[in-house]
Amino acid sequence: MNAVRIVLVGFVLHLKMLSRSAFTGILGVIWPLFFATTAFFMFRTRHDPSALLYASLGASVMGIWSATSVTASSAIQRQRWEGTLEPIVATPAHFSLVQLPIAIAMSTIGIYSMASTLLWGRLLFGIHLRMVHPLLFCLAVPVTIVSIGMLGFLLSVTVVRYRTAWALGNALEYPIWLVCGFLVPLSLFPGWVRPISWALAPTWGVRAIREAALGGSPLWDVAACAALGLGYGVIGALLVGTVLRSARARATLSLT
Amino acid sequence: MGVIEARDLRRTYKTTTGALRRRTVDVEAVRGVSFEVGEGELFGLLGPNGAGKTTTIKMLITLLIPTAGEARVLGFDVVKDAREVRKRIGYVFGGDRGVYERLSALDNLRYFAELYAVPAREQKRRIAELLDLVGLAGREKERVEGYSRGMRQRLHVARGLLHDPPVLFLDEPTIGLDPVGARELRATIASLTAIGKTVLLTTHYMFEADALCDRIAVIAEGKIVAEGTPRDLKAGVARGKVVEIEVYGTADEAVERLRVVEGVRSVSVEERDQAQVLVVQVDGEREVTHALLGRLDGSSVGRVSSREPTLEDAYVALVTAE
């Protein structure tokens, strides 16, 4: 019970902190819009409204990943700078219960980008959103957000060793957009790429969102997305022990 | 069995030197520290900056793994049973960082209350009590980024006490505080042992250790050089006196020359305004002033005075001894 409370309270408080940084919000919304706009122009040349809708839904998730990739990869580093890493490690709470909500708060902020991208597509490109399964859409979105958060959590734990972790997270922005099929159908990729795509939760999240809007069977996709997300969480939690022990041995929990 | 037990704790850091050809150098910050703290004691770890106080305390609060040796808090090993230790200790570190700036003090405390598993129904009451205790009541809803240094320090104290731990570790808690704030904090610390908590305090303020602590261990260059009650340590220097000689510009060589004079126990240099003062501790019965001044022939010498030794002198002697 305490574990659940820690995660919930942590999530709310970190969301509070993230919302209080105005720039985080604005740039986080505008950046993916550049790419969405480019994609919309490209898709528009097909003169096919369903193609544009396909692009709009895919592009809307781009911002969720952007909001997560760089910030999550450097999350632990940033706590070290703030001096909050040591006080947190010194508590009896399991470190993953602290890190997980941070990553999920980050991906949750991405919802502004998602809404903005859909609105942008509507206003400037006349892309009307269809909703074949509205309830499943409302399920698919949070599941995608949480799973992307879990991926961010796993990322934060695996790259913590590197001082320049943010650069690694930054470099992962485009690859996920590409490989998870946000704007490109997976069938266009060489065969060996597909297992990689399938192992990534965002692939299923985007599929779920698209199928909920355009028609299909999103439930399986939602389940796959959730399962993968859970998997990332578990692996991350297991790694945390090793990471922290190493940090305590090498005295890297603080800057001094 | 003591509440806090340290047995031959050692900690080595690897640092890299040089920009082009990086060499890894091993720095031994703590070189075999052992001590025990009993229940309800206020134990002081006293030493100059860089002596290894913070490293020692971090090993005890499970943030650092000792390179060698072992330590236990309330019977739990700090490495193997880290979680059990963390449940039972609180720690307060000085400094501006370590709290979430964009949150209010209240939110900070709420969060850590969860992390320390303070039961939900007790949290509100406990937080209110602590805010009152540290004097932050009424300002708890403001964001920490607007807090002064002293207020942040007090927030650290409140956080350390959230789960009512039986053992408390304080690392230089009054550093950077104004005199009034520091005094209030010391009073708070003293009251903690009055209610049965065990406190380990590190400081480099002599008078603070003297005033607060039941027992003191003096640490210098990673080793404990003396241990005992403040009275014991003072007794160590009660015999003898201190001669202070003002010199101008020749302090370093003077130190060497004076060290070898018979009866001199230690020589150290203090900067005071324009001059440097040689603080010479001498054995009690001897009249050495003449001999000392003789050795300083050729240097510019100002005022000369002699006085009774204080605990400060004992401390200086201990930490500067080769």
Next chain:
Amino acid sequence: MSSIRIFFVGGLTSYRALFGWLSPWILIPTFCVAPLFQILLFAYIGRTTHLESDKFYVVGNALQYASLPCLFAMAQTIDGERYQKTLSVILATPAPRLPLFLGRSLPVIANGILVSAFAFTVGALLLGVHVPTGSLGSLALVIAVTAFACTGLGLVNAAVGLRFRDTAVSSNLFFGFLLVFCGVNVPLHNLPGWMSTLAQGVPLTHGIEAARKLADGSSLGDVRRLVAAEAFIGLIYATVGYGCIRLMERVSRQRAALEVA
């Protein structure tokens, strides 16, 4: 992306201007991996939408990515100085400004050229894009001119940074603007009229057009007007940027805003 802001401002300022880039852990992800994936991303979107060829996207994105170091690094040299509190010291010296800024610009331009060339080469190899060997030299020239032009824009960006502090945000915005407007992934004739008109007045547009023609087999002579236009635009931006920096310097000296860290 906002966190790039946080890190460039908070984190990278602890590196000395350009030397921080030299860490392979930053170099490789930022200048090798990222541009490559930008090329792949848009090439595949191109395949999805049956718009243009892989070559189109390799050229467009490889050149556009030169703007990244040109924008960020230029602003960084100013930011870095401000962080180390040496900015006002330097600007207070009677040292002639032009060589000063030229000195700072050259490594930035070189950085841009290298990033572009690498992305172009590897992108072309990965996607099986063929470029006539004869054009390679001219392509290198166009890349150089484009990098120069982007650095001019970088100077303007840095001037903005002198006054408004948050260069990482403006750098990102300029980068995005160039991506959308300059015909990088969308042929200019597919863009609304006002956008393609605007594009004529910024760096990159002419450079990309020239590079595409060269990649398709045109000679340097055929594209000399475009190259000249690109160089000219770069010069204008560089001059404006330089002028703004001098102006900001004067204004900030009056208002003691230079050392706002």
